[in-house]
Amino acid sequence: MATTTEKIYCSVVIPVMNEEENVPLLHRALTQALQPWGRSYEIIIVDDGSSDRTFPLLRELARQDPHLRVVKFRGNFGQSAAMAAGFDHARGEVVVTMDGDLQNDPLDIPRVAAKLEEGYDIVSGWRKHRKDKLIIRKVPSRIANRLVRKTTRVDLHDTGCSLKAYRAEVVHKIRLYGEMHRFIPALARIEGARISEMVVNHHERQFGRSKYNITRTFRVIMDLMTLNLLLKYLTRPLHFFGALTVFFNGLGLAALVALLLDWRRNQVGSDELNVLMAVVFLLFAAGINFLLYGLIANSVVGTGQKRDERLYEYKYYHGTAG
Amino acid sequence: MSTSTIMARPVDTAPAAAAPPLAANGKETADVRVSVIVPIFNLGGEVAGMHQDLRHGLESYCRNFEIIFVDDASTDHTWRELEKIARQDACVKLIRMRSSFGETSALDAGLKHATGQRIVFAAARVRVNLRSLPRLLAKMDQGHDLVVGWRTPRKDSGLNRLVSRCFNWLVQRFGHLQLHDINSSVIATSREVLDNIIFYGDLNIFIPVLAARKGYRVTEEQVEQRAGSFRQSRYISEYIQRLLDIVAVIFLTKYSKKPLHFLGFFGFVFALAGAGMSLYLFIYRLFGFGAIAGRPLLLLGVLLLVIGLQMISIGLIGEMITYTHAREQKEYNIETVVGA
Numbered sequence: 068m069a070t071t072t073e074k075i076y077c078s079v080v081i082p083v084m085n086e087e088e089n090v091p092l093l094h095r096a097l098t099q100a101l102q103p104w105g106r107s108y109e110i111i112i113v114d115d116g117s118s119d120r121t122f123p124l125l126r127e128l129a130r131q132d133p134h135l136r137v138v139k140f141r142g143n144f145g146q147s148a149a150m151a152a153g154f155d156h157a158r159g160e161v162v163v164t165m166d167g168d169l170q171n172d173p174l175d176i177p178r179v180a181a182k183l184e185e186g187y188d189i190v191s192g193w194r195k196h197r198k199d200k201l202i203i204r205k206v207p208s209r210i211a212n213r214l215v216r217k218t219t220r221v222d223l224h225d226t227g228c229s230l231k232a233y234r235a236e237v238v239h240k241i242r243l244y245g246e247m248h249r250f251i252p253a254l255a256r257i258e259g260a261r262i263s264e265m266v267v268n269h270h271e272r273q274f275g276r277s278k279y280n281i282t283r284t285f286r287v288i289m290d291l292m293t294l295n296l297l298l299k300y301l302t303r304p305l306h307f308f309g310a311l312t313v314f315f316n317g318l319g320l321a322a323l324v325a326l327l328l329d330w331r332r333n334q335v336g337s338d339e340l341n342v343l344m345a346v347v348f349l350l351f352a353a354g355i356n357f358l359l360y361g362l363i364a365n366s367v368v369g370t371g372q373k374r375d376e377r378l379y380e381y382k383y384y385h386g387t388a389g
Numbered sequence: 390m391s392t393s394t395i396m397a398r399p400v401d402t403a404p405a406a407a408a409p410p411l412a413a414n415g416k417e418t419a420d421v422r423v424s425v426i427v428p429i430f431n432l433g434g435e436v437a438g439m440h441q442d443l444r445h446g447l448e449s450y451c452r453n454f455e456i457i458f459v460d461d462a463s464t465d466h467t468w469r470e471l472e473k474i475a476r477q478d479a480c481v482k483l484i485r486m487r488s489s490f491g492e493t494s495a496l497d498a499g500l501k502h503a504t505g506q507r508i509v510f511a512a513a514r515v516r517v518n519l520r521s522l523p524r525l526l527a528k529m530d531q532g533h534d535l536v537v538g539w540r541t542p543r544k545d546s547g548l549n550r551l552v553s554r555c556f557n558w559l560v561q562r563f564g565h566l567q568l569h570d571i572n573s574s575v576i577a578t579s580r581e582v583l584d585n586i587i588f589y590g591d592l593n594i595f596i597p598v599l600a601a602r603k604g605y606r607v608t609e610e611q612v613e614q615r616a617g618s619f620r621q622s623r624y625i626s627e628y629i630q631r632l633l634d635i636v637a638v639i640f641l642t643k644y645s646k647k648p649l650h651f652l653g654f655f656g657f658v659f660a661l662a663g664a665g666m667s668l669y670l671f672i673y674r675l676f677g678f679g680a681i682a683g684r685p686l687l688l689l690g691v692l693l694l695v696i697g698l699q700m701i702s703i704g705l706i707g708e709m710i711t712y713t714h715a716r717e718q719k720e721y722n723i724e725t726v727v728g729a
Contacts, residue, residue: 109729116604129728136728140721142604148721155719156726242716245647289653292701293708304709308702315695339682346691353695360702364709371713 076106076160077180080153082146083125083167084115088274090124093169094135100173101134110135112167113153116143147248154238162238164251166229170198172268179232179265188237188260189252191223192230192267211287218291219253219298223264226252230267246286253294257301304368308361312354319350423447423454423526424505428495429471429513430461436470440481442519450523457503459495460485492574493593500583508583510593512574515540518613525577525610534582534605537568537597538575538612545614552628556635563639564598568609571597575612578605585722587641591630595638602642603722646720648707652700660697666690 079097083090094110101108114122114137125137138152150164161180165171175192182190197205208227215226231251241254252262300307326343329335335343425443429436440456447454458481460468468485475481484498492512500508507529509522517538525536543550553572560571572594586599601607644651667690670681681687 126727133729136726138726139724140604141724142602142722144604144721148719151719152721152723242712244711244715244720245650285654286647286650289647289649289704292653293649293705293712296705296708297712301709301712304706307705311698311702335682339680342685342688343682345688349688349691349695353699356695356699357702360699360706364706367706367710368713371710 074107074160075109075158077101077108077176078157078159078162079108079110079173079176080113080150080157080162080164081110081167082113082115082149082153083117083121084143084149085117085119085121086167086274087117087120087124089167089169090121091128092273093167094128094132096169097173097176098132098134100176104177106177107159108134109157109159111153111156112137113149114139115146115149116140145246147243147246150248150251151243154243157235157238160235161232162235163232164229168272169274170270170272171228171230172270175230175267176232179230179267182263182265183232183234185263186261187263188234189255189262190232191226191252191262191264192228193223193225193264194228194269195224195266196269198269198271207284215250215253215291218295219250219256221252221256221262223252223262225264226250228267246283246290247294249287250290250294253298257294257297301368304364305361308357308364311357312361315350315354315357319347319354322347322350421451421453421507422505423451423507423509424457424499424503425454425509425511425522426457426459426496426499426503427511427513427519428459428461428492428499429463429467430489431463431465431467432513433463433465433467433470436467437474439513439519440474440478443522444478444480446520446523450526455480455482455503455505457482457484457499459499461491461495462486462489491591493588493591496593500580503580506580507577508580509577510575511538515574516544516615517573517575518615521612522575522577524612525575528608528610529577529579532606533608535576535578535597535600535607537571537607537609538573538577539568539570539609540573540575540614541569541611543614544616556631559635560595560598560638563635564595564601564642566598566601566607568597568607570609571595573612587718590637591634592638592641595634598638599642604724605722646711646715646718648711649701649704652704652707656697656700656704658697659693659700663690663693663695663697667694 079101081093086093090112097110101110110132112125112135114125122137122139125135125139129135129137136156138156140149140152153164154162161183163176163179165173165176171192179190179192197208208225212224212226216222227249233251233255237255237258237260240258241251243251243254247254252260256262296304296307322343326335326340326347330340425447427439427443429439432439436458440458443456447456456478458471458474460471460483462485471481471483475483482502484495484502486495486498492514496510499510507526509525511517511519511522517540522538525538528536543553553570557569557571561567564571574594576596578596578600582600582603582605583596585605586596586603588596588599592599597607640648640651666686670684670687670690673679674681
C-alpha cells in the first residue's frame with residue numbers, strides 16, 4: 068500500500084463515526100501538535116459508516132492537507148474493523164491510535180512516540196485523571212481493568228485508553244478481528260510484544276455522543292476467555308482441553324467407585340442404578356469429547372500458526388544485526 | 390473456506406478502479422458492459438423464445454451486452470438448440486457443465502467467462518419475463534449496488550408461495566433486509582459486489598443479504614413472472630436444506646469472526662443451569678434430605694452442564710480457527726480512500 072517513496076515516521080490512526088462537530092477541531096488540533104514536531108507524519112481517519120456530514124468534511128480537509136488520508140467504509144463495520152483498516156493503510160514506522168472525540172490530547176503523540184523509542188513495541192496511554200463525569204463509566208472501567216490485567220497478564224492501569232503507540236511491526240503482525248480493538252496489547256502480547264505505559268492527558272467530551280453502552284459486558288468476558296486461551300494455550304490447546312478431560316473422567320471414575328461401593332452394600336435399587344450409571348457414562352463421554360476437541364484444536368493450530376512469524380523473532384534478528 | 394466455489398478477492402484492492410462508472414445520471418450506461426448469466430436445465434425448445442426476449446429487452450437498454458447460457462448438463466436437446474442460437478448471435482456465449490452442479494456453480498462458471506462490469510443473474514427455473522430485466526439495470530443506474538427481482542404477481546404453486554413467504558420473513562427478520570422476494574434468483578449487480586462477498590454451496594440465494602451486510606445498497610424491482618411448466622413444488626429435503634442455509638448465513642454474516650459470542654452465550658446459559666441443578670442436588674444429598682440417585686433432575690443437570698461446556702469449547706475452537714486461519718479475511722469494505 069505504500070505508494071510514496073518518502074519515508075513516514077508517524078501514522079496517526081483515528082476511527083470516527085458521526086463526529087461532524089469534532090472533525091474540523093480534531094484536524095486542527097492534530098496539525099498544531101504535529102507540525103512543530105519536525106518529523107514526517109500522516110493522519111489516517113477511518114470513517115466507519117457515518118450518516119452525518121463527517122465524510123464530506125473530511126474529504127474537504129483531505130483536499131487541503133496532504134498529510135490527511137481518509138478511508139471511508141461502505142457501512143458500519145465496527146471499531147475493530149476501522150482500526151484494522153487504519154493499520155492496513157498506515158505507512159509510518161510508528162503508529163499512534165487515538166479517539167476522534169477530542170478526549171485524547173494530540174500533544175501527547177510526540178511523547179508516546181518518544182517513549183516507544185526507548186525500546187518498547189507498545190506504549191499505552193494511562194488516563195490517570197479521567198474526565199468522565201459519570202460514575203457509571205469510571206467504576207466499571209476500574210473493575211474491567213483489574214479483570215483484564217488478571218486474565219491477559221498485560222500489566223496496564225488503563226487498557227481502555229485509545230491513545231496508544233505501536234511499532235509498525237506490531238500493527239502489521241497482530242490479527243485484529245471481532246471486537247478485539249479493546250485488547251490490542253493482549254493480542255500483541257500473544258505475538259511477543261514488549262509493553263509499557265505512560266500518563267496522558269484526558270479532556271471532557273465537548274460535542275457528540277459517546278457510543279459506549281454497558282451491554283457489551285458479556286462479549287467482553289467472552290473475548291477475555293478467548294485471549295486467555297490464545298495467550299496460554301495457543302501452541303498447546305490440548306493442554307487446555309485435556310484438563311477438562313481429566314476433570315470429567317475423574318468425576319466419572321469417582322462416581323463409578325461410589326456407585327459400586329453403594330451397590331455392594333445393597334443400598335441402590337435398580338431404578339437408581341439406571342440413573343446413576345447414565346450419569347457415569349455421560350461424564351466419561353464428556354471427558355472423551357473434550358479430548359477430541361483438544362486434538363482438533365491442536366491440528367487447527369498446527370496447520371495455521373507459524374511460530375517463526377512472532378515478534379520475538381524480529382527482536383532476535385534486530386539484536387544480532389546490531 | 391477452501392471448499393468455496395467462489396472466493397472473495399481481497400477487499401482493499403483499488404475498489405475505485407474496479408467499480409463501474411457510477412451512473413447516477415444514467416448517461417454512462419451505454420459504455421458499461423452487461424453480462425447476463427442464465428442457468429438452464431432441460432428447457433429444450435423454449436430456449437429460442439428466451440433468447441428472443443432477452444435480446445429484445447437488452448437492446449432497448451444498451452448496446453454493449455453479452456448473454457451467457459449455462460447448460461447445467463441438460464439431458465434433452467437443449468444443448469443443440471443453444472448451439473443453433475450461438476451460431477446466429479455473436480453476443481451469446483455457451484457453457485456446458487459436465488454434470489449437474491446446481492445454480493451456484495452455474496453462476497460461478499458464468500462469472501468466470503463474463504467480461505461485463507454489470508452482472509445480471511436470471512435462473513431460467515423461476516420463469517420471469519426476461520424482457521423486464523433492463524428494469525433492474527435502470528434501477529442500478531440510480532445508484533444502487535444490487536437490485537433483486539421481485540416476482541409479482543406470483544404465478545407458481547400456492548405451496549411455493551407460502552414457503553417463499555416464510556423464507557422471506559425469516560431472512561427479513563435475521564438479515565435486516567426489507568425485500569419482498571429475496572430468493573427470486575433474479576439479481577442485477579456489479580462485479581465488484583460479487584468479488585467482495587463470500588458465497589458457496591447453495592448460498593447464492595443469499596447474495597442480497599451478504600451484499601447488504603457488506604454495506605452495499607440493495608433494493609428491489611418488480612419483474613413479471615410467467616406461468617409455465619416448471620416444477621410445482623420442492624422436496625421436503627430442500628426445505629430443510631434452506632433452513633440450514635439460513636442458519637449458515639446468520640453465522641457467516643454475524644459470527645464467523647467471533648464464534649464464541651454466539652456459542653458462548655448459549656453455552657453459558659446451559660452450563661449455569663446445569664451447574665445450578667447439580668449443586669442443588671449435591672447440597673440436598675450432603676445435608677441428608679434424601680437420596681438423589683433416582684431423580685431425573687440429576688441426569689438433566691449433568692447433561693446441561695456438559696452441553697454448555699461443549700458449546701463454549703466449540704466456540705473457543707472457532708476462535709482459534711479464526712485467529713490462526715482467517716487472517717486475510719477482511720472484516721471491512723472500503724468505499725473510497727481520499728488523500729495522498
